[in-house]
Amino acid sequence: MFEKIFFLLCLSTALAEQLCRPEASDGYRVRLSIKTALGDEAYVWNDNEMFLFRATLAFAMRNQISGQEFEVSNIIVCDETPRVSFWFVVTSPQNTSQLVDKESVEEAVRKSRNRINSAFLLTDKTLEFIGIPPTLAAPVNPDTPPWLIVFGLVMGAVGAGIIVLLASSVVQKKRKNDEKPDDEEIDEETRVKTVENSAASEGIYNRSFSDDERFTHM
Amino acid sequence: TLFPRQKEGTERPKWDNKVQYLLTCIGFAVGLGNVWRFPYLCQIYGGGAFLIPYVIALVFEGLPLLYMELAIGQRLRMGSVGVWNSISPYLGGLGVASMMVSFLVGLFYNMILAWVLWYFFHSFQSPLPWRDCPLNLNHTGYLTECEKSSPVNYFWYRKTLNITPDIETSGPLQWWLVLCLATAWCLVYICFIRGIETIGKAIYITATFPYLVLTIFLVRALTLSGATDGLVYLFTPNWETLKNPKVWLDAATQIFFSLSLAFGGLIAFSSYNPQKNNCERDALIVGCVNSLTSIYASIPIFAILGFKANENYNDCRNWNILKLTNAFNIGDENITLENYDDWLNHLNTTDPSEVESLSLKTCNLQTFLDQSASGTGLAFIVFTEAVIRMPGSQVWAVLFFVMLFSLGLSSMFGNLEGVLTPLLDLHMVPPWIPKEIFTGLICLTSFTVALIFTLGSGNYWLEIFNSYVGSMPLLIIAFFEIISVAYIYGINRFNDDIEWMTGRRPNIYWQATWRFISPFMLLVVFVAYVVIEAEKRPTYNAWNPDYVNFPLADVLHYPEWVFAICVLLSVLPVVSIPLVALYRFIGLLKKYIMNRHNPNPYANEFCNGDL
DSSP states (O other): OHHHHHHHHHHHHHHHHHHOOTTOTTOEEEEEOHHHHHGGGOOOOOHHHHHHHHHHHHHHHHHHSTTOOOOGGGEEEEEEETTTEEEEEEBOSSOTTSBOOHHHHHHHHHHTHHHHHHHTTOOTTTEEEETOOOOOOOOOOOSSOHHHHHHHHHHHHHHHHHHHHHHHHHHHHHHHHHHOHHHHHHHHHHHHHHHHHHHHHHOOOOHHHHHHHHHOOO | OOOOOOOTTOOOOOOSSHHHHHHHHHHHHSSHHHHHTHHHHHHHTTGGGGHHHHHHHIIIIIHHHHHHHHHHHHHHOSOHHHHHHHHOGGGHHHHHHHHHHHHHHHHHHHHHHHHHHHHHHGGGSSSOTTSSOOBOTTSSSBOHHHHHSOHHHHIIIIIISOOOSSTTOOOOBOHHHHHHHHHHHHHHHHHHTTTHHHHHHHHHHHHHHHHHHHHHHHHHHHTSTTHHHHHHHHHOOOGGGGGOHHHHHHHHHHHHHHTTTTSSHHHHHHHTSOSSOOHHHHHHHHHHHHHHHHHHHHHHHHHHHHHHHHHHHHHHHHHHHHHHHHHHTOOTTOSOTTTHHHHHHHHHHHOHHHHHHHOOOOOOHHHHHHOOOOTHHIIIIIHHHHHHHSSSHHHHHHHHHHHHHHHHHHHHHHHHHHHHHHHHHTTOSOTTSOHHHHHHHHHHHHHHHGGGGGBTTHHHHHHHHHHHTSSHHHHHHHHHHHHIIIIIIIHHHHHHHHHHHHSSOOOHHHHHIIIIIHHHHHHHHHHHHHHHHHHSOOEEEEOOTTSTTTTSOEEEEOOHHHHHHHHHHHHHHHHHHHHHHHHHHHHHHHHHHHHHHSOOTTOOOOOTTOO
16 A cells, blocks of 8 residues: 555656656746845745745746646746756646646746746846746836927027027117217217327328338348 | 227227136137047057156147237237238238138037037936837847947937938938037027127136036046046056157147137137236146146046946956856856856866856956047947946936036137137128127028038038048148248247237247247148048948948948048138238239339328238
8 A cells, every 4th residue: 555655656756857857848947046136135045935936837827827727736846956046847737747838838927927026026137037038128208208308498598598688788779879879979970080180190101111121121 | 010990989898807718718728628538548648658748749839829829819909810911911811711610610519519418418317318228129129239239339329320321321310419409509609699798707607617527526436446447547657658659749739629729719819808918827827727627637537437447347257157157057146256266267177168168258357448439439438338337327427418518618619709700800790780690690500501410421521520620720720820920920029019918028938939849840740640641541430230240330431522522621721821812912913013004102002901
């Protein structure tokens, strides 16, 4: 009796080991970088954490393939390394010797990626599924690009400044014109006279002499 | 002595105080080149050793030319065209050449400021847009162009410039660049609207703000890790480079362009001074402040570049560590930067073939430090990459781009004054046009012509303008300037004028440099420049995503018609020097022939100041 149970157990583990091999066709390698992500608050990777992983993955499979009740035992893990990386395969709940195909597993992981990451306090970069690239976050595209807003502010300020300056010079000129319309005429006449007078007092300035000086040194 | 004619009733505008004048000259001299050209030259020419040819060039070439320009402007109280016309009517072309160069340089310089504004507008986002690559269409990965190069490169070449693969493909006008260019010209206009009245007010901020930001960056940069690597790298002198003649040539050209000589802007600024002003002290102040600013600016720049190189180096090593950890399934974080070498040796001895297959990168800090850049590459690629790694990136980005903008803006004032003052002095402006409208017309014309730089191939055209307008014509103009003052105006007469203005006759140092040393140095620099440029057919670096070796630059030759334009740009400003001389000579001949037939002893032949 005991031998039979023992034999069945050995058989099942052997079968499980056969199903899960590194580089098997329907499995994926998982790599965790806990210390990089959490630094001092990093938790130790042990069997309990592995159990959580298998449970999370079963959850993801359940979400993907509705109707089939995946259990923790359907997620088989092997080839654990100190890196914290391991290989996993998913068996079908209806037939434990048959593996769920790669595409479904990939789809399941993609859909629930965020939940899986949060369960372990990790990110896409620190919890890697080799062969399942993470969907990159779409960039936030606001309706008005922010640069146009800054541009509008600057141009508005500058435009207002130019208008103010032009208006102030127009006002200044008007004020000058209004205040001294007669004085200007008188001033102009006297100025013209003084210029003429000063020219007369200097004599007729014959510039040809000063130019000669430059070219012919006598 | 010559008394310039003044418009009856209007006084020549003048500076509110001496500080305004000095700040404006310093602002004109201190420009983008002090921040992104001098540190690069220091780096590639052996660090501290470069200071020797630089100081020698300053003392024997920069300061004498600077003093001469300030002195003649102050004495003759006119812009560049008026000044040279006053010295000799045959030299009027010199002023026209200065004016043309100022206009052409102003065109592309403001385009650079438009790019700075574009980056400034984008610095108010989190995360900064040049940090991440955009996703491709089906969101499975990143755009190939961005992945192959880098997010900063992609943002500069694709999102900002939208650059075409070569200069012959023009592409359409990029509307976002047109908007930025319009903003830049409006900002310039509002400061320039009444000439030195408004410039003098604006300069208090635009000339002093860069120093404030540089100091803030200095304090921040010195606290970053890897800053000391960058500084050590920058200042470690490599005396071997002094044997290379190209170093001396670059030092001479750098000091020359850095002081913004031969633009006519300095002459214009000093023409608004009272005549009795100590321009010797002004020249020494402006020259020394300019050089000290260059040196001061290189410290935070290199500290930050050292930080960036350090980050890149650590990234490289961390990539290797991750590769090893994953391949050998070693515990997470067991291999650290410190024990990496021990681990590598251990793994190499136990399983060398596996290590070999990983193709680990060779990480060398020196290689990252050697990634030098100057010009727009430094500001928009290298520095932006450093900024995204600093905490509080947005603040640093905003500060940096505002600093670049105010550095460039104060230089733009000089460029535009080099255009405005001669036009005003020649009374080419009808008196019924107010000054505000005239300055607006200048800005509008410049904006319209500068739209070529907003095309897809705009960056290539800007490089052409930068290399061909902003170099050789200036050397020629400066050479003729100093020869004219020293030998045509007469150095003795010039000494008398200076004695009258400052109360002191210039000493033997100025005499020697004005008469012999500076003209000789300019001639040598010019000849060397031409020889080096003529050695090889000019090429340019194109950004071509379809290039085989992308992201390396695709080195292309200029097509024939583009090369013709390059030559035209170099020749056009300076062709006015012989043309005007010839025109005057022909006028003189005509009058001489007429007088021979029809002698009239009362006729006044020479009228200075007429074109």
